[in-house]
Amino acid sequence: MTEILRAALVIARRDFSAVILSKTFILFLLGPLFPVVIGMAFGGLGEKITTEGLRPTVGVAMPAADAARMERAHRLLVDRLGKENLPRLRRAPAGDPRALLAQSDARFLAVVSGTVEHPVLTGKAGDLGWLEGDIGLIASAALAGERLPHVRVEKRPVAASAGADAQSRLLTGRAAQILIFLLTMLLAGMVLSNLVEEKTNKIIEILAAAVPIDAVFLGKLMAMLAMSFVGICFWGSGVFVALMAFAGPNMMPPTPAVGWPVFLLLGTIYFSTAYTLLGSLFLGIGAQAATVREVQTLNMPVTMAQMVIFFFATYAVDHMGSPSEIAAAVFPFSSPFVMIARAAQDTAIWPHLVAIVWQAVWVALIIRLGVWLFRRHVLKSGGARSRGLFRRRSAPAA
Missing domain, CATH: 3.40.190 (D-Maltodextrin-Binding Protein; domain 2)
Structure with missing residues (x-):
């Protein structure tokens, strides 16, 4: 196990340096800004049309x-x-x-x-x-x-309201769900093309001969996760500066049930688990694909399935403690989204410890399955199996 981790760190450092030091990485960082700017422009135009034109x-x-x-x-x-x-x-x-x-x-x-x-x-x-x-x-x-009478309403402010607090915590949980989902879908797809490129260039065979395949998969996953955190820090800093400039320092979002420090820590962990769960699945798929076209074809059903899972998780948020919420928390791919919403509404910490261990176990299982399929269908020389799981088998010779 120590040898695998050491080799995985070597692979992770290699991939991370290759991505971060590339000239296209700055375009990757600036890429999400264009949809945001366009969305803000169309949002302002839509509001104007709604309030004036319609x-x-x-x-x-x-x-x-x-x-x-x-x-x-x-x-x-x-x-x-x-x-x-x-x-x-x-x-x-x-x-x-x-x-x-x-x-x-x-x-x-x-x-x-x-x-x-x-x-x-x-x-x-x-x-x-x-x-x-x-x-x-x-x-x-x-x-x-x-x-025309105008009755003046007497205002009596209170320090706290249970109903308002519950609603604000629900909104906080929903916002965290959407943020983790968008970041995961935006960043996890890079794992697919990365492995296909190295298979095409025969680099993956060299790596497989030097280190265990488990270390290759784990190292690539760690590198892409680290690269994702670099992007998140960059985008988060921009959002923070924009909020301070336009909203002012007095803007305070609703406080989650577990408090902001624990909530941010859990958000980081659940993004990591959501990313590694989907990324390990993408690694397994990318290991079987032989061309970029196959990757694009396989990416669509996985993305659509993930959207269905996300909608299931958002439904479960309104029914805490119900069988649907428990099922969504147990199912590994929806578990990070359900648990971050639970952190916003419930003060208990022990369910998160259980969920994190459960999600980590599934990450390990999916990586092992991807490694097994890669060894079985790609690394074996000769025959149709060397072409990958998704390649058409050739007709037997007459």
């Missing part, structure tokens, strides 16, 4: 006095409810509302006519059901006029 416009074809009362009530309600919660009002010339709606340049979703005491809303049936309550509220406020 707000319906209702034409007001009332006498001037009634139209003025409706507009004044609309402004008052906007101050209290927010403009995104009410349709826009725009003066329309008096006349037949159906003729106004037929005009291509009017851009009215509906037209309100009549008087404040008896408003008449004209439009398509589906739009009328949507706008009826809003127009009725505006007309009621217009009828009240200056007598």
Whole structure:
């Protein structure tokens, strides 16, 4: 065992140096920034479209006095409810509302006519059901006029609220789940192509002749995990600087049940176990694939299966202690996601110790299975087995 660990560290140091010192590593670090910038740009654009472009416009074809009362009530309600919660009002010339709606340049979703005491809303049936309550509220406020009551609410702040704390801890657990899942899916796929390239260049045979195959697999997994932590530190520093610049030092996220120091430690461990579980599976798959095309073909079903597992884990978060939550915590590939959410909601530490040992056992089992398949289907010379598990067997000679 000591020899395997020593050899694995040699392989890990070799792969880690090769990745970190390559010219493309800076592109790897900067790569996730582009989706973030694009997402922020589209998020701002989407919010603007939602709050401005998608707000319906209702034409007001009332006498001037009634139209003025409706507009004044609309402004008052906007101050209290927010403009995104009410349709826009725009003066329309008096006349037949159906003729106004037929005009291509009017851009009215509906037209309100009549008087404040008896408003008449004209439009398509589906739009009328949507706008009826809003127009009725505006007309009621217009009828009240200056007598529109405004009851002041007395505020009594408390230091703690059990319901609010439970909700905030649930949100913290969900956020940690999503973060670990995204980082795992982003980084674990690199293990696949790494092994295929070395198989193509016949480097893997040289390594297999020098050190045990177990050490090769373990060393590559350790190197990719270390490289992932370099990337996470880089991205985390950028996020921290951005939060301090835009949110300020007073921003404090909800505190998890186990406290931030233990939660961050468990988050690091569960990311490591999630990464090594998926990475060891990818190593086993990559060891059988002979070309990059096969890797890409095999990557899709594994990724889709991992997404299904993640959705199962997110469902289990809302049902702590239920059979589904226990099953998700026992199943090795969903266990890291379930346990990090449990750390945010429950103060008990012993379940995490059990889960970490359980996940480590499965990492060892998957690595052993990958090594066995690699020896059986790749390293054996001659015959169809040397082509890999996923290669088509050649037809027997006549």
